[in-house]
Amino acid sequence: ETGVTQSPTHLIKTRGQQVTLRCSSQSGHNTVSWYQQALGQGPQFIFQYYREEENGRGNFPPRFSGLQFPNYSSELNVNALELDDSALYLCASSLWGAETQYFGPGTRLLVL
Amino acid sequence: EDQVTQSPEALRLQEGESSSLNCSYTVSGLRGLFWYRQDPGKGPEFLFTLYSAGEEKEKERLKATLTKKESFLHITAPKPEDSATYLCAVQAGNTDKLIFGTGTRLQVFP
Numbered sequence: 218e219t220g221v222t223q224s225p226t227h228l229i230k231t232r233g234q235q236v237t238l239r240c241s242s243q244s245g246h247n248t249v250s251w252y253q254q255a256l257g258q259g260p261q262f263i264f265q266y267y268r269e270e271e272n273g274r275g276n277f278p279p280r281f282s283g284l285q286f287p288n289y290s291s292e293l294n295v296n297a298l299e300l301d302d303s304a305l306y307l308c309a310s311s312l313w314g315a316e317t318q319y320f321g322p323g324t325r326l327l328v329l
Numbered sequence: 330e331d332q333v334t335q336s337p338e339a340l341r342l343q344e345g346e347s348s349s350l351n352c353s354y355t356v357s358g359l360r361g362l363f364w365y366r367q368d369p370g371k372g373p374e375f376l377f378t379l380y381s382a383g384e385e386k387e388k389e390r391l392k393a394t395l396t397k398k399e400s401f402l403h404i405t406a407p408k409p410e411d412s413a414t415y416l417c418a419v420q421a422g423n424t425d426k427l428i429f430g431t432g433t434r435l436q437v438f439p
Contacts, residue, residue, distance in 0.1 A: 259429030
């Protein structure tokens, strides 16, 4: 069974730039959720994707957007990067209707 | 507003010294309570899901329990490799989002 994978592992961007983060869900899972984790904090829900559509969104501005593909993989796009966007971005996959979410290793984003 | 509070923020234990971590929650319509372990710079690793008050689950030296207002993660005879941050999260209502606490950072010394 293949677990959740994310790429890249680390990324450095400058303020105002755009970034795309990628996630492959665990085999058999059809739902992907994205979380942002600032240093010393718990993860904060960004949004969830199911059947290639956004299904629930947290308190994040529209410059955070996403996609889900037919193979259930997903992308998180962030436009007009701000310094406060520096964080660990986590992807979690699950089976629609099941509660438990399984996390990937994360992408560490640093905005300078 | 749904809220999760974990205590203590940090815990230092001697190897073999058992203790408990607390997670108190205020939510409407609890669907599940989750415990995760997170090593520095890594993603959270799933440990347990609890669904209803009175439920208990065990895995090696860890045991999770649930009441109507809080959950405990009991660590029996911990080892240095148990050192990590332990995160508690809840899922409530008709949404799948997980609401996390800020975690308890556990250090176990030999």
